[in-house]
Amino acid sequence: MRKHNITLEVSNLTKKYNDFIAIDHVNFTVFNGEFLGLLGPNGAGKTTLVKIISAAIKPSEGIITINGHKIHEEPGEVKKSIGVVSHNSYLYEELTAYENLEFFGKIYGIPSKELDEHIKWALESVNLQHRSHDAVSTFSRGMKQRLSIARAMIHHPKLLILDEPTVGLDLQSKNIFYDLIKEINKSGSTIFLTTHYILEAETLCDRIIILSRGKVVLEGKVTSIKEQYPNMTFEDIYLEVTKSGAKL
């Protein structure tokens, strides 16, 4: 069965805020081990989509299936297998980096014997081991962002969802971050990344979905999209398809 290769299946997803339709009958699939990029202008619905996939909010319509489990049927099972980096860091300012990771490690069900190992690995991955016993309130924005990434991957999620993870990072941290997610991706995790940076999507992602006004306006492998629009830069293609918000 082909379904075994599928990490995330979004089918007929719609989200309404009162009368406003933020997500409009969206369908797509993400395969195991894939690195998928979700692009779209401000207000396209990227964060809304991420929140629905991570079970923070409920859709008005449609079904999300992750690793063969439907979110609304087995939320506990599904939530354990995903990690989320969102606009919010979800970190407790009063606690230290270590204590934060300890808390999240515990609630994601890491056995206490392995917890310390996981925490150290996550802190080292984002290069924060030297600040592990400082309160998060003393961290810079970029450091919080990195710790938030460590938080999201502490339980080795099968699906890592990243909503504009590089916002607020300096060039060095960005590069560290790119290397890190490439590595996580290689080790078997599926990556779902939303971004504004065309270049980021173009260089990192296997496949791209462009969202505009709640609808998917373009979907495909980076190389095949470029073939589809010869003589156009990726940026031009992006601007072209998001111009009207209508399906091409």
Next chain:
Amino acid sequence: MINEILIVASKDLRVEFRSKSTINSMVLFAMITIIIFSFGLGPFPPYIGEVGPGLLWLVFLFTGMLGFARTFVHEKEMGTFEGLKISPLSTLSILIGKAIFNFTLMLIVEILAFPLFLVMTGYNVKGSLVLAFFLIVLGTIGFVIIGSMMSALIINARTREMLLPIITFPLAVPLVIAATLSLKKVLADGSGFSEVFVEVEFMFIYIVIMSIVSMLTFDYAVEE
């Protein structure tokens, strides 16, 4: 499940005892109110035996409001509540964890405020202090359950802190009547356990009913 609840409660306690902002204001509020009462009533007021337990519970109610309002609002404001929602934690563990946290804060306040109240008012205690404190704790459990539940209900409202007492106090009325009445019987009349058994039973049933109602409605309350 129990493990999850303890993880949530201990995280909250750890966060709280770093800043101590909530517990400090709760303790201060309770102390100041009791001191003001005692000065207002004058030395050794003759009617204190009758009204004292009511006054004490009034202090507990308002102190609780100070603390409970922060439970979910603080997480909501910091953006961490969403982190709990997307985690594998069941909503029930979150609610019960928070209730245990609130209960701990209230217990600290009561351990300090109850003796202060007895001393400041020169209360002539007739019954068992252990039984009296047991009654306070039992009432507090019920109060904490509805307070925690209501503080979850209000997180999406705009005037959340102001809303909390308005929706919590009416619900707390039967509980507070039983708690006050039984406390008065023990402190002023020297009643033993068998004489306050009806109130104890009532508070117990109240706790059970409110727990069930909270469990059934909490998922709906935190929905966005």
